[in-house]
Amino acid sequence: MPLFRSGRIWLVWSLIGLVFLLIGAPLFGLLLGAFTDTPPGVAPRFSLDALAYAYGAAQHLQSLGNSLAFAFCTATLVLLLGGALAWAAARTDSLLRHFGDVFVLVPIFIPAVLFVAGWILLLGPSNGLVNLFLVAGLNLSGSPFDIYSFSGMVWVAVLQELPLAFLWLWPTFRAMNPSLEEAAMVAGASTGMIIRRISLPLLRPTLLSAWIIFFIYSLGALAVPLMIGLPSRIILYSTEVYLAAHRVPGDLNLASAFSLLFLAVTVAGVFLYRRMTSDADRFVTITGKAFSPRIVRLGRWRALVDLLAVATLFLTAGLPIMVLVWNAFLPFPQAPSRQAFDLLTLKNFSDALSYGPAIRAVVNSLWIGLAAGVVTTLLGAAIAWTVVRYQRPRLALALLDQMATLTIATPGMIVGVSLLWFYLLVPLPIYGTPWLLLIAYITLHLPYAVRICVSGLSQLHKELEEAGWIAGAGWSRIALRIVLPLIGASLLTSVLYVTLRAFREYAASIFLAGPGTEVFSVLVLDLWDGGQFNLLSAYVTLVVAVLAAVVAVFSWLTRRFSLKLASSK
Amino acid sequence: MIEIRNLRKTFPGNAAPTLDDLSLEIPEGSFFSLFGPSGCGKSTLLRCIAGLENADSGEIRIEGRTVFSPADGTVVPANRRRIGMVFQSYAIWPHMTVLQNVSFPLEAQRREDTAALARRALEVVGLAHLEARPASRLSGGQQQRVALARAIVAEPAVLLLDEPLSNLDAALRDQMRAEILSLQKSLRITTVYVTHDHREALSMSDRIAVMEAGRFVEIAAPVDLFYRPGSALSARLIGGANLIHGVAQAGGEGTWVLDTPLGRLRSAVRAEGEVQIFVRPEKVVVVAEGEPPEGLWNLIACHVRERRFVGDSTELDLVPECAPELLLRARMQTEEAPAAGTSVRAAISPVDLRSFPKAG
Numbered sequence: 001m002p003l004f005r006s007g008r009i010w011l012v013w014s015l016i017g018l019v020f021l022l023i024g025a026p027l028f029g030l031l032l033g034a035f036t037d038t039p040p041g042v043a044p045r046f047s048l049d050a051l052a053y054a055y056g057a058a059q060h061l062q063s064l065g066n067s068l069a070f071a072f073c074t075a076t077l078v079l080l081l082g083g084a085l086a087w088a089a090a091r092t093d094s095l096l097r098h099f100g101d102v103f104v105l106v107p108i109f110i111p112a113v114l115f116v117a118g119w120i121l122l123l124g125p126s127n128g129l130v131n132l133f134l135v136a137g138l139n140l141s142g143s144p145f146d147i148y149s150f151s152g153m154v155w156v157a158v159l160q161e162l163p164l165a166f167l168w169l170w171p172t173f174r175a176m177n178p179s180l181e182e183a184a185m186v187a188g189a190s191t192g193m194i195i196r197r198i199s200l201p202l203l204r205p206t207l208l209s210a211w212i213i214f215f216i217y218s219l220g221a222l223a224v225p226l227m228i229g230l231p232s233r234i235i236l237y238s239t240e241v242y243l244a245a246h247r248v249p250g251d252l253n254l255a256s257a258f259s260l261l262f263l264a265v266t267v268a269g270v271f272l273y274r275r276m277t278s279d280a281d282r283f284v285t286i287t288g289k290a291f292s293p294r295i296v297r298l299g300r301w302r303a304l305v306d307l308l309a310v311a312t313l314f315l316t317a318g319l320p321i322m323v324l325v326w327n328a329f330l331p332f333p334q335a336p337s338r339q340a341f342d343l344l345t346l347k348n349f350s351d352a353l354s355y356g357p358a359i360r361a362v363v364n365s366l367w368i369g370l371a372a373g374v375v376t377t378l379l380g381a382a383i384a385w386t387v388v389r390y391q392r393p394r395l396a397l398a399l400l401d402q403m404a405t406l407t408i409a410t411p412g413m414i415v416g417v418s419l420l421w422f423y424l425l426v427p428l429p430i431y432g433t434p435w436l437l438l439i440a441y442i443t444l445h446l447p448y449a450v451r452i453c454v455s456g457l458s459q460l461h462k463e464l465e466e467a468g469w470i471a472g473a474g475w476s477r478i479a480l481r482i483v484l485p486l487i488g489a490s491l492l493t494s495v496l497y498v499t500l501r502a503f504r505e506y507a508a509s510i511f512l513a514g515p516g517t518e519v520f521s522v523l524v525l526d527l528w529d530g531g532q533f534n535l536l537s538a539y540v541t542l543v544v545a546v547l548a549a550v551v552a553v554f555s556w557l558t559r560r561f562s563l564k565l566a567s568s569k
Numbered sequence: 570m571i572e573i574r575n576l577r578k579t580f581p582g583n584a585a586p587t588l589d590d591l592s593l594e595i596p597e598g599s600f601f602s603l604f605g606p607s608g609c610g611k612s613t614l615l616r617c618i619a620g621l622e623n624a625d626s627g628e629i630r631i632e633g634r635t636v637f638s639p640a641d642g643t644v645v646p647a648n649r650r651r652i653g654m655v656f657q658s659y660a661i662w663p664h665m666t667v668l669q670n671v672s673f674p675l676e677a678q679r680r681e682d683t684a685a686l687a688r689r690a691l692e693v694v695g696l697a698h699l700e701a702r703p704a705s706r707l708s709g710g711q712q713q714r715v716a717l718a719r720a721i722v723a724e725p726a727v728l729l730l731d732e733p734l735s736n737l738d739a740a741l742r743d744q745m746r747a748e749i750l751s752l753q754k755s756l757r758i759t760t761v762y763v764t765h766d767h768r769e770a771l772s773m774s775d776r777i778a779v780m781e782a783g784r785f786v787e788i789a790a791p792v793d794l795f796y797r798p799g800s801a802l803s804a805r806l807i808g809g810a811n812l813i814h815g816v817a818q819a820g821g822e823g824t825w826v827l828d829t830p831l832g833r834l835r836s837a838v839r840a841e842g843e844v845q846i847f848v849r850p851e852k853v854v855v856v857a858e859g860e861p862p863e864g865l866w867n868l869i870a871c872h873v874r875e876r877r878f879v880g881d882s883t884e885l886d887l888v889p890e891c892a893p894e895l896l897l898r899a900r901m902q903t904e905e906a907p908a909a910g911t912s913v914r915a916a917i918s919p920v921d922l923r924s925f926p927k928a929g
Contacts (some may be wrong), residue, residue, distance in 0.1 A: 177658065177660070179656040179657075179658050179660035180660050180662055182619075182621050182647070182654075182656070182660065183654065183656060183660035183662070183719070184648075184662075184673065184677070185620075185621065185646075185647040185648045186619055186620075186621070186647050186648070186650075186652055186653070186654040186729075187648070187673055187674035187677050187678075187719065187723070188648045188649070188651070188674055188677040188678040188723065189648055189673070189677035190648060190677075193677060197673070198662060201664045202662070202663070202664055204664075
């Protein structure tokens with residue numbers, strides 16, 4: 001056993017304590033808020049008014065219905081489309097096979113707000129580019145598309161979540177033991193029968209659990225409900241939370257009361273998700289063994305699949321980026337034309353740079369994001385190591401594992417609202433400082449860091465560490481000289497992933513950012529609210545360019561790191 | 570009967586071919602093993618027979634039917650080849666019961682009376698009592714049997730086994746080895762068995778193909794392969810062997826003379842020029858120093874460097890006095906084995922000294 005018994009227990013329990021503080025404290029704040037009618041900072045007075053209003057009023061039930069319908073449609077479509085794409089990338093000879101990771105990475109650059117804004121500029125009823133084109137080209141009397149509708153919301157949300165679905169399903173499809181399908185093939189089954197009787201039943205737990213994650217994610221999304229839903233008077237539950245907290249005077253009690261339902265759905269969902277994925281472990285589809293998956297030759301279908309894949313990539317990344325870059329050079333939104341080209345200007349860029357908090361917001365986002373990336377990764381790596389390597393104390397380890405991944409699908413705004421309560425309550429001078437944002441980002445992204453580190457660590461054979469013990473090294477030397485170098489690439493990936501997620505995070509930030517602590521994504525939303533499309537476009541174009549450069553350096557570092565390891569083997 | 574002609578396959582990105590112009594005929598009802606070190610192409614060849622992989626060129630016929638011949642444009646997919654296969658990982662479908670697993674090939678091939686036939690296959694492997702059990706709750710040996718039942722249930726033309734015993738513990742492996750063999754004999758099904766364990770290959774097969782680097786080194790019956798291997802390479806791959814360099818010339822009266830670092834040895838097997846001489850360890854006779862024993866040939870003075878008890882016999886590492894850089898390995902009855910450090914004499918009968926022309 002690596003650590004002495006007492007040292008091990010000490011480590012496990014201090015990690016549990018830390019995670020409990022991250023999750024438990026805001027949860028307490030949320031409950032307190034929901035069951036009182038006093039604003040934070042004042043002596044609490046218990047009351048059920050907020051809860052009664054949140055769950056009793058007819059309009060709230062209406063928005064709950066909207067939310068469930070929205071999340072159901074979005075999650076289902078995302079699963080179908082994302083599943084098909086992931087399958088094509090993992091298991092066929094289509095083009096997607098070669099740029100699968102591009103598909104995962106590119107959309108991470110595009111902040112949610114920007115993505116939605118891009119699509120509004122494309123499909124807006126009065127000045128959407130696609131509409132303008134179609135009206136001019138086909139001599140239509142009115143715009144064929146109206147993004148300000150339920151289907152418009154689902155369309156944008158589905159496209160936005162596709163990369164997530166891809167990220168979720170692609171590795172699973174690749175890790176499927178190919179001999180399970182080969183055995184059916186040898187037994188005489190046709191391709192259709194193999195898919196129906198073998199592949200799909202084997203993947204069912206994975207697909208269902210992925211659906212649950214997409215459902216929760218859609219339920220908690222805020223950009224689409226705010227930017228498309230609100231103008232079209234389709235109020236979702238997440239919109240209610242936002243409105244309750246942001247109307248003047250704000251009603252945080254009501255916002256907390258609303259959030260409780262989200263919390264309940266999330267916990268139930270994560271519980272179901274866990275049950276299904278532990279079921280999936282029973283199915284030996286996913287083992288640590290590196291399989292080379294069986295590649296299906298698509299034959300004449302290949303061209304069609306390639307076309308669809310390119311089209312999807314174009315819709316999820318190409319088109320929104322193009323529309324933003326185009327608008328960045330224009331004084332007001334319009335379709336490309338001879339006159340439009342004459343209007344091209346760089347003024348938006350200079351305006352964006354001189355716009356009050358613009359630079360500060362980017363700097364804030366970058367350093368808070370990076371700090372969150374580093375801290376979350378360190379914590380995640382410690383938790384992953386503990387969970388992967390120790391067998392006892394069993395209960396405490398299980399508790400740590402469950403707690404650390406509890407927030408995997410938690411909507412950002414719950415974390416935002418609840419943190420607001422807790423840190424207004426406690427006499428720590430954190431409110432209104434970047435610390436609050438940092439804590440929120442760590443809480444939200446810890447599960448992802450743990451996941452990445454666990455997958456990195458489980459590839460690292462235990463005996464490599466044990467050889468260190470035998471050689472007489474202490475645990476700090478083993479961590480520094482053996483574990484860290486070997487899982488360094490995973491750690492860098494985790495830092496990069498969390499930093500990027502934190503950079504584009506808006507749902508929690510919107511509640512926590514204030515004057516002086518503006519962050520990029522919230523500022524973009526503000527600009528959008530102020531109707532400054534073109535300034536916003538220029539601003540985002542600049543920042544995404546900077547971000548892309550940062551990521552390029554980062555992935556270069558990661559690759560160098562793995563190369564160095566590979567060559568030293 | 571399986572006929573393979575001029576099969577070639579090179580995986581993209583590999584310089585060397587994985588299957589290098591292989592031709593082979595496996596007689597009806599025989600047990601045929603593909604034996605060789607990992608990476609020699611034996612599994613790829615098996616998967617080509619199954620249709621799970623396709624060679625670049627060549628021809629495969631199963632029971633007279635051409636299943637693979639890109640020249641004629643014939644490539645019968647795996648699910649139309651009427652084969653049974655046991656995978657190394659067993660590939661038991663974990664979402665089905667034992668019975669569902671076994672009856673699947675019958676359903677896929679649209680047979681009648683699937684349940685009854687599947688039950689009979691389960692009886693054959695002795696698992697009839699487990700038919701309702703979820704396949705995910707089986708031990709390694711039980712999974713092995715289910716895989717076997719699933720492979721034979723549809724009465725395939727050929728049975729392919731891809732290192733089926735490599736995931737079992739030693740005792741179970743011996744038992745399954747015997748069971749697979751008796752099953753094969755009673756069904757008289759043409760069987761191709763891939764293994765890297767020479768004891769498995771020797772004990773089960775009618776014929777063995779020794780493979781290395783995508784080629785057949787030798788195809789022979791087990792006893793011939795063991796005692797009269799056709800090349801130094803297959804001698805080395807199948808069981809331990811002493812290999813010594815030497816120069817051979819005719820010695821008259823049906824004998825040949827081998828000049829080696831161990832001195833001049835006499836052989837009753839034809840040899841010429843530069844050769845590699847091969848002696849099985851159990852053919853090295855060890856006698857105590859002292860009076861010259863009668864009827865022994867090719868006496869070599871040695872001392873015992875090491876003595877190892879290996880269960881059914883004892884292995885000795887002998888260092889020849891005249892060539893202390895060499896090592897001669899002998900195997901003998903434990904009771905008669907001398908202690909380490911003893912000076913002894915090794916003797917090799919002329920009929921047991923086989924030589925191969927030196928490669929290259």
